[in-house]
Amino acid sequence: MNRRVAVAAIIGLIVFIVVAVIISQSKKGTNVVGEFKSEASTLYNTAVSLQSKGNVEEAVKLYQELVKKYPQDKRAADVWYRLAKVYAGSNLWTKAKEAYSNIIANFPNYENIAEVEKNLWDANVKIIFSPIITEKDFTYSVQPGDTLGKIAAKHNTTVDLIMKSNNLDSAMIRVGKRLKLSTIKFSVIVDKSQNMLTLRADDEIFKVYSVATGKYNCTPVGNFQVVEKLINPDWYKEGVGVVSADSPENVLGTRWIGLSEPQYGIHGGAAEEDLGRQVTEGCVRMINTDVEELFTILPRGAEITIVD
Numbered sequence: 001m002n003r004r005v006a007v008a009a010i011i012g013l014i015v016f017i018v019v020a021v022i023i024s025q026s027k028k029g030t031n032v033v034g035e036f037k038s039e040a041s042t043l044y045n046t047a048v049s050l051q052s053k054g055n056v057e058e059a060v061k062l063y064q065e066l067v068k069k070y071p072q073d074k075r076a077a078d079v080w081y082r083l084a085k086v087y088a089g090s091n092l093w094t095k096a097k098e099a100y101s102n103i104i105a106n107f108p109n110y111e112n113i114a115e116v117e118k119n120l121w122d123a124n125v126k127i128i129f130s131p132i133i134t135e136k137d138f139t140y141s142v143q144p145g146d147t148l149g150k151i152a153a154k155h156n157t158t159v160d161l162i163m164k165s166n167n168l169d170s171a172m173i174r175v176g177k178r179l180k181l182s183t184i185k186f187s188v189i190v191d192k193s194q195n196m197l198t199l200r201a202d203d204e205i206f207k208v209y210s211v212a213t214g215k216y217n218c219t220p221v222g223n224f225q226v227v228e229k230l231i232n233p234d235w236y237k238e239g240v241g242v243v244s245a246d247s248p249e250n251v252l253g254t255r256w257i258g259l260s261e262p263q264y265g266i267h268g269g270a271a272e273e274d275l276g277r278q279v280t281e282g283c284v285r286m287i288n289t290d291v292e293e294l295f296t297i298l299p300r301g302a303e304i305t306i307v308d
Contacts, residue, residue, distance in 0.1 A: 040070045044079065051082070060086055067102075077107035081116065088123065094132060097123040121207035125293060128182060129164045136184050136201070142177045152299065155181050160296040187303040188266075188294075190284055192219055195276045197266070197284065199294065209290050211266075212274040214282040217308070220261050224304045228258030228265070229295060254288045255295040259304055266304070267291060 047062035063079045070076060084099035100120035103110055110116065127134060140151065148159045148171050159171065165180050173179075184201045190211065191198070197209045213219040232245035233256040243250045253268020266284040268291040274280075275287070284306075286294070 040066060040073045040075065044075045047079075048082075051086075056086060071106070077103050077110040080107075081110075081112060084116075084119065088119070091126075093123050093126045093130065094134065097127065117208075121205075124201070124206050128161070128184075128297070131166060131180055133180055137180050137182050140179045140181045142173050142175055142179065144175050146173065146175075147171070148173060151179070151181070155183075156185065156299055156301070157182055158296060158299050164296055186297055186299070188298070188305065190219075190266075190304070190306040192217060192221070192278070192306065192308055195278065197286070197294075199297065207293075209286060209294070210275040212270050212277055212279050212285040214280050215278045217278060218282045219278075219280070219284065219306060220264060220282070221306045221308055222261070224259040224261050224264075224306070226257055226298055226300050226302045226304060227260050228256070229298075229300060230256040230258070231295075233267070251285075253286075253291060255291045257291070257295060257298060266294065 043062050043066045047059045047066065050056075050062065051059035060083065063083050066073070067076050067079050067083075080099045080103050084096045084103075087093070087096035087099060097120060100116050100123060103116050104113070104120065107113075133139065140155070142151075148162055152159045152162055161182065162168070162179060163171065165182070184206075186206070187200045189198045189200065190196070190213070192213045195211055195213055197211045199206045199209070232254055233250075233252045234245055235243040235250045235252045237243050237249070245252075251267075251269045253270070255268050257266040259265050264283055266286065268286055268288040270285040270287045272287065274285060279285075
């Protein structure tokens with residue numbers, strides 16, 4: 001009996017020691033996590049204070065340290081947002097895009113997610129309209145006999161985009177000049193139920209626009225192509241005839257993007273109050289600044305899909 005009691009006592013002691021070690025390690029882990037949280041909070045508060053005092057460079061260093069060390073911290077989304085704003089303010093558009101993209105990918109429930117999406121779309125436009133070379137671009141050397149029209153047609157882009165992204169004031173180009181060209185295949189999806197036009201770059205959303213579509217759901221659905229592009233188009237009004245581009249009665253606005261469905265297209269001339277509504281005679285209508293942006297990017301032949 002004494003031997004059994006001794007063995008039991010030894011086993012009990014071993015169990016006690018093991019439990020004590022587990023509890024100790026657990027407490028240590030809790031303290032470490034607490035220290036991590038405290039450090040992240042200190043970094044964040046210090047960075048915000050520095051930024052508010054105008055010491056942006058030092059604030060950015062701390063923000064970058066925080067998201068690197070604590071990428072899942074609850075403050076990380078706000079830190080990325082603050083970094084994006086700083087980058088955008090310094091015209092560092094690729095960095096701004098990366099920051100906005102990080103928020104969307106990792107923090108979809110961020111309170112400012114709608115504004116983040118809009119800012120990302122604006123960054124996309126800033127980048128493609130600039131000389132910035134991304135993985136979606138390449139540099140082309142002008143060859144003898146080249147014109148911007150020939151180059152645009154060969155590489156499935158537009159003359160307007162080539163001029164815009166290369167800061168060209170004239171379509172005249174010299175042999176040997178190096179030009180930024182985009183390799184992106186752009187397409188459009190119009191959702192009539194939402195009155196939204198989504199410009200897609202390959203398989204990704206590039207920008208989303210609010211538009212007006214046909215009343216009584218009369219805008220045709222299906223798959224179409226861009227077959228015509230006109231600047232300051234005249235408008236033919238039934239019973240009246242041709243309405244010139246400079247007439248206030250012309251509903252087409254500053255751009256016309258004609259579709260392979262006869263008499264239908266995407267055009268300007270929308271008032272702000274038209275957006276998000278079904279008020280047109282069947283075409284997709286945008287505000288002039290938006291359709292001019294789209295016109296610059298979309299080449300002839302681009303796919304346009306319209307869905308209910």
